[in-house]
Amino acid sequence: GAGVSQSPRYKVAKRGQDVALRCDPISGHVSLFWYQQALGQGPEFLTYFQNEAQLDKSGLPSDRFFAERPEGSVSTLKIQRTQQEDSAVYLCASSPLRGLDTEAFFGQGTRLTVV
C-alpha cells in the first residue's frame, strides 16, 4: 500500500484480555517504531526496530507489553492482561533509513479501549 497501515482501527477489550495490534509499514522501510498516545497528549515512545532487530524497548511500560517484527516487515504489538490505563491510541511509524533523524511516516493508529 501507499502508507503505513494499522489494524484494527478500533479495539475494545475487557480488562484482563490479551490484544494484538498489527502494523504494516511502507514496503522497504528499514525502521519501525511504536508509540502510545493518550488522549490530549503527545505520542510516547514505546519501542524501535531496525529490520527484524528490536534495538530499543525502553519505552515499554511493563512486561505485559511485547513487540515483534520477525521478518523485518510487519510488526505486532501485544499487550497481555490489559488494564484500563492501557487505553490509548497506539501509533506505528516507519522510516526508510536507520534511526529517527529523518521523516517518520505514521499509521492512523489503533484506538484501544479497555473496559
Add this chain to the structure above:
Amino acid sequence: GENVEQHPSTLSVQEGDSAVIKCTYSDSASNYFPWYKQELGKRPQLIIDIRSNVGEKKDQRIAVTLNKTAKHFSLHITETQPEDSAVYFCATYGNKLVFGAGTILRVKS
C-alpha cells in the same frame, strides 16, 4: 532523560494572523527537530523539520527557527487559514524521537 516542553497548549488566532508555537528541550545531543500536524482522528504528518546545523528553514507559510544554545525552537505559521486548525507537535531526536504535549491551534474565520 529527554524532555520536550511545548507552549502554548491552545492557541486561537483570527484567519490571516500569524501563529507561533515554542518548544524547549533538555537533551543537548538532539540534532533533528521535526514538527508534526495531527488533525482530529488522523495520523500525525510531518510539516517541516530542521537539523542542528541550520538556524532557520522556511516552506511557504511555515517556518521553523532553532536556537541550539538556548535549546529552543519555534514554529511560525503566517497568513493562517481555517484548514491550519489542528494539533501541532514538536519533537526532538537525540537517540529517540521525543514529542511535546501538543498545541491545539484554532483559526477563526
